[in-house]
Amino acid sequence: MRxxxxxxxxxxxxxxAVVLGPARAGAQVTDEPNxxxxxxxxxxxxxxxxEGELGSVILFxxxxxxxxxxxxxxxxxxxxxxxxxxAVQLHAMGSTHQTSFPGKPxxxxxxxxxxxxxxxxxxxxxxxxxxxxxxxxxxxxLSSNLLATVMYQDxxxxxxxxxxxxxxxxxxxxxxLSRHLSFGLRGGYFWLRDISGSQxxxxxxxxxxxx
Amino acid sequence: MxxxxxxxxxxTLAVGxxxxxxxxxxxxxxxxxxxxxxxxVKGSIVLRFRQPTTDEQRKVDxxxxxxxxxxxxxxxxxxxxxxxxxxxxxxxxxxxFAVGVDGASEMVKYDQDAVGQVFAAANEDPVLIPxxxxxxxxxxxxxxxxxxxxxxxxxxxxxxxxxxxxxxxxFAAVLINRSDVNPIGLEMVPPNVVIxxxxxxxxxxxxxxxxxxxxxMVRVRDDDDQLLREAGDANLFVPTPAVFTPPAPPP
Numbered sequence: 001m002r003x004x005x006x007x008x009x010x011x012x013x014x015x016x017a018v019v020l021g022p023a024r025a026g027a028q029v030t031d032e033p034n035x036x037x038x039x040x041x042x043x044x045x046x047x048x049x050x051e052g053e054l055g056s057v058i059l060f061x062x063x064x065x066x067x068x069x070x071x072x073x074x075x076x077x078x079x080x081x082x083x084x085x086x087a088v089q090l091h092a093m094g095s096t097h098q099t100s101f102p103g104k105p106x107x108x109x110x111x112x113x114x115x116x117x118x119x120x121x122x123x124x125x126x127x128x129x130x131x132x133x134x135x136x137x138x139x140x141x142l143s144s145n146l147l148a149t150v151m152y153q154d155x156x157x158x159x160x161x162x163x164x165x166x167x168x169x170x171x172x173x174x175x176x177l178s179r180h181l182s183f184g185l186r187g188g189y190f191w192l193r194d195i196s197g198s199q200x201x202x203x204x205x206x207x208x209x210x211x
Numbered sequence: 212m213x214x215x216x217x218x219x220x221x222x223t224l225a226v227g228x229x230x231x232x233x234x235x236x237x238x239x240x241x242x243x244x245x246x247x248x249x250x251x252v253k254g255s256i257v258l259r260f261r262q263p264t265t266d267e268q269r270k271v272d273x274x275x276x277x278x279x280x281x282x283x284x285x286x287x288x289x290x291x292x293x294x295x296x297x298x299x300x301x302x303x304x305x306x307x308f309a310v311g312v313d314g315a316s317e318m319v320k321y322d323q324d325a326v327g328q329v330f331a332a333a334n335e336d337p338v339l340i341p342x343x344x345x346x347x348x349x350x351x352x353x354x355x356x357x358x359x360x361x362x363x364x365x366x367x368x369x370x371x372x373x374x375x376x377x378x379x380x381x382f383a384a385v386l387i388n389r390s391d392v393n394p395i396g397l398e399m400v401p402p403n404v405v406i407x408x409x410x411x412x413x414x415x416x417x418x419x420x421x422x423x424x425x426x427x428m429v430r431v432r433d434d435d436d437q438l439l440r441e442a443g444d445a446n447l448f449v450p451t452p453a454v455f456t457p458p459a460p461p462p
Binding site: 102 | 233234235236237238295296297299355357426427428430
């Protein structure tokens, strides 16, 4: 004959049911972890792009040496991604500089440098970040013949101020969560053959929009 | 969209800067050196312009016929000049210097020495007023001063020169007055006159107390590409301006 369950026995039974009950439920099926990293670089826009940039240009060589100060630069690029790694682009940039010729009338004058270059670009992407290298060839023009009036130790800066430029550089790009926008920092070094073989270093920050 | 806006802004800025600021600098052939023995020395920069093409000459002629007075080939509103100069005290004592600027358009040449000779011929004290003149300054030994006669100074100088040479303006009145403040003497100048630009800039350095050295150059913005780019003289525009002489003072 079964003995009736007392109050203590009832409480023990209910506690065991609450504690052990879920363990008796069947295991739930869950999805496998998504192998795609967020954000997916494959979803970033690719193809035609434009860039606007701001920065500085520093001259070296016959036009450098402190005679022409660092200048504020503004520029733009239009390019096309041929593959994930390779792009071609057209680059135009203008910078304005101030001269330093103490004791001469040429002191404190403004002059501008314009550069237009066709470039190739290689990109290596790591998620949202990428690094790139680029280089090209084009034309540079000094919008002044001021330097032609100043005899340099290394030679005479020509009055005719448009000529070949070539060079390259690289930078770092960070892609935003928008599929179109990225920004970054780049530097380049260019040879200005017809500005008496001077060189210029460009350092700019840019914003890119890919259509 | 943002990229497009930046592209357009950059392109506009680049084109705009290029069109607005393409200065050509022309240095003086030699520096001026004045001292106690020769306290007054003069140097010139003659700008080399090309001759007008047939079409350009026809436009000038048409405009001349339309307005009823001679329209210049070299116009003040198309050729913008500025003079840059530095003066150094190369002696061991303090001294004072003054710079005076005369010049010539394709029609009229103003030379303060020629004006002075008219007065001297009449046994009068010469009145030597340059076309443009910055303030005289004192420099200590070894000191240097850098100055500019700006484009608006040349606008005024060109107007004064034309008013004296072609429109019978009393020379002293127009030279000592800024026309935008006091247009005295300009009553005969037609309101639609086309003012000629200066094609010659003559700089006079006057030193006292110490030897002074002046280097100078002219900055030109040439809107219509009229400066002669070739080395030879085959296409050189050679004007023959009349030298301005004031009426002789009454005896």
